[in-house]
Amino acid sequence: MKNTRMLAALAGTAFSALAMATAVQAAELRMGWWGGESRHVATQKAIEACGAKYGHTVKGEFTGFDGYLEKLTTQMAGGTEPDIVQVNWPWLPLFSKDGTGFADLRQVKGIDLSNWTDADLTAGSMNSILQGLSVSTTGRVFFFNTTTFEKAGVPIPKTWDEFFEATKTIKEKIGKDYYTFNAVKETAHLLTILTVVQKTGKDMVDPATNRVAWTPEQLAEGISFLGKLVETGAIKSQKEEAAEGNVNLFEKPAWAEGKISGSYEWDSTYSKYADPLKDGQVLKPFPILKVAGAVTDGVYAKPSMVFSISKHSKAPEAAAQIVNCLLNEPEGIDALGTSRGLPASKAAAARLGTQGEPEVRAANAIVMASAGPVVSPFNEHPEIRAAFIDTLEEYAYGQLNADDAAKQIIDTVNDVLAEYD
Amino acid sequence: MKGQRFLGLGYLGPYIIGLLVFTAIPFFGSLYLSFTKYDLMSSPDWTGLANYERLFTRDRTFFKSLNVTLLYVLLTVPLKLAFALFIATVLNYRLQFIGLFRTAFYVPSILGGSIAIAVLWRYMFATEGLVNMALATIGLGPIDWFGDPTNALLTITLLRCWQFGSAMVIFLAALQSIDKSLYEAAAIDGAGKVRIFFFITLPLLTPVIFFNLIMQMVQAFQEFNGPYIITQGGPLKATYLLPLYIYEEAFKKFNMGYASAIAWVLFTIITVLTLIAFWSSKKWVYYAGDKRS
Incomplete structure (x- = not known):
């Protein structure tokens, strides 16, 4: 039963991706995130794999957590933020109080939103506009x-x-x-x-x-x-x-x-x-x-970080393809693994199964089991x-x-x- | 003739555009923002003097930061100028490998403002860092360089003083331009080296001292990298210089309007101190050929 659900989730995701692949032109994209060494390595591999899959070039802009908020704030104020942005969940009200800080992810084609629960989508919304996709739940x-x-x-x-x-x-x-x-x-x-x-x-x-x-x-x-x-x-x-x-x-x-x-x-x-x-x-x-x-x-x-797409992106649909690939498609899921915790996407959770670092799983299980x-x-x-x-x-x-x-x-x-x- | 005028404008054009776009517009833009509430994500709201009223009547952090900044400038500028002049005087002698020494002493100026050096400084002055290890070899220390609020400011000051190279080069050029016949005449009159330094060298250097004073003072008021990387403004805001406060208000707390108001207060302080320096210079700066002299 579990395998059937996993196959159905992946098949749906693959179908959506295939439908989009033919319509979007190759683009040069930027993606910004914070993290430690292991996350940097995993994400660079993932954007390379997803970029190659769709013919896009994705340049990573990464740093530690310290200073990331200031950097992103400066970029947001100047409208120069990367096409794909990793945003800490508590920052959504700062950057998008009324839901217009980032692209509306329900309007951008190419992301299979059925992989998230309604609760996840609500947590990533501001003023009922979907601003970010939950990457994982953390604690x-x-x-x-x-x-x-x-x-x-x-x-x-x-x-x-x-x-x-x-x-x-x-x-x-x-x-x-x-x-x-x-x-x-x-x-x-x-x-x-x-x-x-x-x-x-x-x-x-x-x-x-x-x-x-x-x-x-x-x-x-x-x-x-x-x-x-x-x-x-x-x-x-x-x-x-x-x-x-x-x-x-x-x-x-x-x-x-x-x-x-x-x-x-x-x-x-x-x-x-x-x-x-x-x-x-x-x-x-x-x-x-x-x-x-x-x-x-x-x-x-709390919901962990979310992935958002810049409202200033010149290629939002290409960015959506990469986001979908990172969170819902085998190339991205395999490369990212549990570098951002256990994924919120159903497709990623199904594909990873019990893969990933057992200690991260154990840590997440403690969070989920605690009141x-x-x-x-x-x-x-x-x-x-x-x-x-x-x-x-x-x-x-x-x-x-x-x-x-x-x-x-x-x-x-x-x-x-x-x-x- | 007319063509030459346009040619001149053509040459000046890039500079004027750069000045307008990168200096004048942001400069006056920040003045406007200082009278607004602006969170970077939505349009600024005009609030009149509210930011300045809060700054001068309710903001304890501002006064703490202002005190720290003034103390920092007061410590850094004289120390750096004195050190730069001392090294310039030594390097003015005809020593062996003098070119190598001059280059070596100038290098910290190039490196000093970098993030890497700030990080290095943090490790050097840590409890078990190089400085305390060196002090231990002569039976001193360990000194709590960053944990003690008084020492923390001193440590940041030392980083700034270490970057004495640019002031030193200017002093060195000025020293070399002093007419040697003045020294010869003083020596014939029986003046010693100390007397020659204070009665000939120093007065002739006053225009350069004045120039360096203004430049170093303005730079010291703008110091950011050192306290940001090394102490993050702590402990107890002992190294929380005004540029750090401006930065945190603007980019961490999203109060760009308030940050602009602090920036304008800082600008006013620098302007007033510079004007005082110019006014006082009439009494202590000697220009050769000046009719007042």
């Missing part, structure tokens, strides 16, 4: 370096209490320069959110009032939890991180050596963190640790993210206590939310 999970835990003879923790015990043991047995976790910038932000959501069962934004759903006391507790991670030596302090140059976790020698043995990351980024580990070390995804008294797992799951409230895209609004990161830094440097930090964050977030009333 944050815990990655632990099991080699380090084994070396210290402690099991992987299942609760935060076990985690703090494990931290103590690892430091005593292997060395004080070992840290069981990493939480800076957006990871610190999302970890704070996680603990508050677990305690309250509510997302940061109350959809009924469009204001922060938490009380200052509830947020202060989450901020204090971050302080506890530093006090117990589970993570480095922000001052120490700054002293080391605020290097990305996957670029840190301590991470590669297993001296930092855990983090809270997107399920799809497994390779980015596993690849730098030195020989023999094993990184695995684990279920979300819960604080005492948690009422939910608090999983931070939590619906996540608002405002959690990752640039101004709200900056409010969290800046205030958490002031807290880390002792400029603010947890109560004042919580009040400051809530006031700033409410000011931003008020602009969208």
Whole structure:
């Protein structure tokens, strides 16, 4: 039955593609995305394969996540964005508040939209206009370096209490320069959110009032939890991180050596963190640790990035062919694999079956099996993210206590939310 | 004659078009945007002086960033000029391999503003970086270069000072153009090297010092790469220079109107300081042949 469905999905996709192939002239296209090394390699192979299939030339413009938003903003403001753009889902309201920021994907011929669920298509729409196609559903999970835990003879923790015990043991047995976790910038932000959501069962934004759903006391507790991670030596302090140059976790020698043995990351980024580990070390995804008294797992799951087509593209139908190929056709699906997480497209999911990295599948399974409230895209609004990161830094440097930090964050977030009333 | 006039206009045309398209229109465009609310994706909405009112009455980050920027300029410009003049003076002597030395000292100016050097700087000054390793060999440190708010600004300042090459080359050219007979006359009168430097060399260099002062001050106010790559404006906004704030408001927070207002305040500050420098130059800059001298 499963095979029949897979064949039907692929046959439908192939038929649509064939119908389009004869009508579209060869074009020179650009595609922009962010990612790590493995995603860059996979995507370059995929655009080459899809370009060759349809006779188009597709030039990749890729970078890391840092700076990608600014780059895309500049391009969007000047109308020079690539023909095909990878857009973070929370950015859709920024670039296309009224649904006119990108090409209407229902009007561009060549994409087999039957491969997405209605929920996916709704999530990719602004003002009911389809602006982006969901590439995958993603969420944050815990990655632990099991080699380090084994070396210290402690099991992987299942609760935060076990985690703090494990931290103590690892430091005593292997060395004080070992840290069981990493939480800076957006990871610190999302970890704070996680603990508050677990305690309250509510997302940061109350959809009924469009204001922060938490009380200052509830947020202060989450901020204090971050302080506890530093006090117990589970993570480095922000001052120490700054002293080391605020290097990305996957670029840190301590991470590669297993001296930092855990983090809270997107399920799809497994390779980015596993690849730098030195020989023999094993990184695995684990279920979300819960604080005492948690009422939910608090999983931070959301549509991942979407693929959009520029409204300024001179060859939107050629771009649509490439998008369809990347997400729905064997050439693109095989080359991309799970480099962006487990695909949302039915055709891709069917073709990949159990292919792809088992650890990415395991991580995604954890996300899908965990409970939590619906996540608002405002959690990752640039101004709200900056409010969290800046205030958490002031807290880390002792400029603010947890109560004042919580009040400051809530006031700033409410000011931003008020602009969208 | 008429044909020659058109020929002249033809030669000037590309420059005038470039000036209009790439400088004048964006310049006045940003002035207009500073009076609007503009999120880059939709049309600007005229808001009058609202951006400036917010800037001067409610924006704590602006005043923090302004203080940091002024401190940065105050530290960087004199240090860089003094260092450039010192090296230029040394390179003015007839040393062996002088050409090689001059080239070597100029290289950081070419490389210094690049992203690669900023990244290198981040690794050099990290806790376990080259600088702390070197300090450890003489029993010093380690110094928290980036984690301590005071040191972080100093580290960014050092990067800027290291790029002293262009100022140095200008000083060197000026030193070489000083009439040797003045030195000979001073030496005959029994003046020592220090006295000669302060009473002959330095006064004759004042026009070039003035030129370098203006250029370096304007460049320092526009510094971006160093703090953006190395410290991202932190810690605690200790290196959050105004260009970084303008950039984040414009391209991270989509407040192009507000960012334009900050840019115009920065432009006004630079203009006022430049005018003060020009006004004060009458009292300390010596031009050979000047009737006032």
